[in-house]
Amino acid sequence: MVFSNKKKRNQYKFYFEGSILEEDSNYKYLGIGFNKNLNWDGCRKKRILGGWKGWYALQNRCREAELRNWKASQTLLGLLVLPVILYGCELWASNTSGSQWKQSEQIQKHLITSKFKIKNTVPYEIMLSETGVAPIEAIVMVRLISYLKRIGTMEEGRWSKAVFNDTLCKRKKTWMQQNIKWLSKWNIYLNSCPTNSKEIKAFVMDKFHKWAWGNELARKKKYYITKFNSAYDHHQKAYIRAYISWKAKCIIAQLRTNSHQLHSEIGCWKRPKETWEERVCIFCTSGKVETEKHFILECDVFKDVRDKYNKLLTEGSWYDLFSEDFVERLGPLVSILHRKRADLQKSVRSYVLSHRLC
Numbered sequence: 001m002v003f004s005n006k007k008k009r010n011q012y013k014f015y016f017e018g019s020i021l022e023e024d025s026n027y028k029y030l031g032i033g034f035n036k037n038l039n040w041d042g043c044r045k046k047r048i049l050g051g052w053k054g055w056y057a058l059q060n061r062c063r064e065a066e067l068r069n070w071k072a073s074q075t076l077l078g079l080l081v082l083p084v085i086l087y088g089c090e091l092w093a094s095n096t097s098g099s100q101w102k103q104s105e106q107i108q109k110h111l112i113t114s115k116f117k118i119k120n121t122v123p124y125e126i127m128l129s130e131t132g133v134a135p136i137e138a139i140v141m142v143r144l145i146s147y148l149k150r151i152g153t154m155e156e157g158r159w160s161k162a163v164f165n166d167t168l169c170k171r172k173k174t175w176m177q178q179n180i181k182w183l184s185k186w187n188i189y190l191n192s193c194p195t196n197s198k199e200i201k202a203f204v205m206d207k208f209h210k211w212a213w214g215n216e217l218a219r220k221k222k223y224y225i226t227k228f229n230s231a232y233d234h235h236q237k238a239y240i241r242a243y244i245s246w247k248a249k250c251i252i253a254q255l256r257t258n259s260h261q262l263h264s265e266i267g268c269w270k271r272p273k274e275t276w277e278e279r280v281c282i283f284c285t286s287g288k289v290e291t292e293k294h295f296i297l298e299c300d301v302f303k304d305v306r307d308k309y310n311k312l313l314t315e316g317s318w319y320d321l322f323s324e325d326f327v328e329r330l331g332p333l334v335s336i337l338h339r340k341r342a343d344l345q346k347s348v349r350s351y352v353l354s355h356r357l358c
Ligand SMILES: [Zn+2]
Pocket: 281, 282, 283, 284, 285, 286, 294, 298, 299, 300, 301
């Protein structure tokens, strides 16, 4: 195998005992696929493909075992699927573009959307901030920084240290230069990084969230931030670890990420698209837009259900409802509200249908 970034065929011939040696364009060494252009595309694709295989196998086993626990699924993904994707990441990570990172993040995204039954159009940063999960790119960055720090503290004379200190490694367009470029995307400089692996993780996650929130705010979804995450908090939200039913957790996640079926959301799916003022609640006569707040706190039709939880609703303002103090009481309330709304919707639908037939 001859490494070259030129497209034309290699003109050199190599002989062994009189015969020409065959030249190969791909080679697997210690489980990592090299190609003659050294661009890591093939290697990365194989990692992602292997990750998907592992993920589907895990999903089937979880379904068979009826495992719904979020923490267990997340841990299993980290133990069984992520090592497949991340194998040899110290080598290929810096060569990965933004769109290639998105491809590998799809598996993590799939875990969150399928578990909580939320829309896959919800921005990834919001999914991460709800569940408190670290993005794959950040996990890789932590591994790379730990690796570089480990080499830095190694005694002289070790092979990795010799390669690391070689002038070839420090030239432009080399592995080390690409690493520095990749780290600087999130404003990380190797000299200012901590050396302890736990501290590196916290440091990288903090940088990632600052970068992600900055981008997210500049782009869209101010709605989510002003309504549900005004503190820009990126830790796992209280409802996910609360002692409430799995169904209630899913409903709360859907309400918080705009993945629900309330009129304020489904109005924009209709053609022609309904204006905001047209998306009024069809169950009561208030003429108000059916938003999450109207559904949980205001709609008259659900007054009887809400009266049971009077203390919760008078004590807690809209923003406090999802906080640690209220979420265990909010869980059963949203489950009942959701069930009652579904029943009402069914009867409205059958009423409309019967009148159309007449
Ligand atoms: Zn209403």
